[in-house]
Amino acid sequence: MRGHRTTRTAALLCAALGLTAAVGTASAAPAAAPPADRAVARASAPPVLVDCLWHPKVRPHDFLLACGDGNSRLVSLKWDHWDARSARATGVNVVNDCKPYCAVGTFHSYRVVVRLDKARPWKKDPQTQRYDRISLEYPAQRPERFAKVMTYPLWD
Numbered sequence: 001m002r003g004h005r006t007t008r009t010a011a012l013l014c015a016a017l018g019l020t021a022a023v024g025t026a027s028a029a030p031a032a033a034p035p036a037d038r039a040v041a042r043a044s045a046p047p048v049l050v051d052c053l054w055h056p057k058v059r060p061h062d063f064l065l066a067c068g069d070g071n072s073r074l075v076s077l078k079w080d081h082w083d084a085r086s087a088r089a090t091g092v093n094v095v096n097d098c099k100p101y102c103a104v105g106t107f108h109s110y111r112v113v114v115r116l117d118k119a120r121p122w123k124k125d126p127q128t129q130r131y132d133r134i135s136l137e138y139p140a141q142r143p144e145r146f147a148k149v150m151t152y153p154l155w156d
């Protein structure tokens with residue numbers, strides 16, 4: 001009787017160890033790759049515009065250009081083009097003249113054509129393409145000391 005109990009205990013112990021090993025192995029296994037259709041959808045998604053808070057945006061209505069002090073922003077953006085190569089919008093650039101200094105300066109509005117290009121993988125999420133450059137074209141008036149076209153790199 002004693003030998004039968006020892007054999008049964010050993011069998012239960014082996015089964016428990018086998019189950020523990022299987023569970024341990026399953027939890028240590030790498031996560032499965034996303035389904036192919038989701039991977040393709042993500043790869044074909046249009047690039048994003050990354051805002052000051054590191055949020056990806058597609059066709060935003062406004063965009064803060066001067067993250068540190070808020071002295072330049074794009075508003076009333078109307079996008080007529082947004083694809084893997086570039087994007088284009090018309091809107092208004094609201095800029096502080098900082099006269100006599102920025103805290104008491106006056107904000108002025110300027111019509112602007114916005115162009116985005118140079119899509120690159122985003123460091124925060126390399127699967128996501130983000131625009132790397134923004135160009136502002138002023139068809140009429142423009143801020144003092146600004147060229148007709150101003151081009152800036154975008155943050156990553």
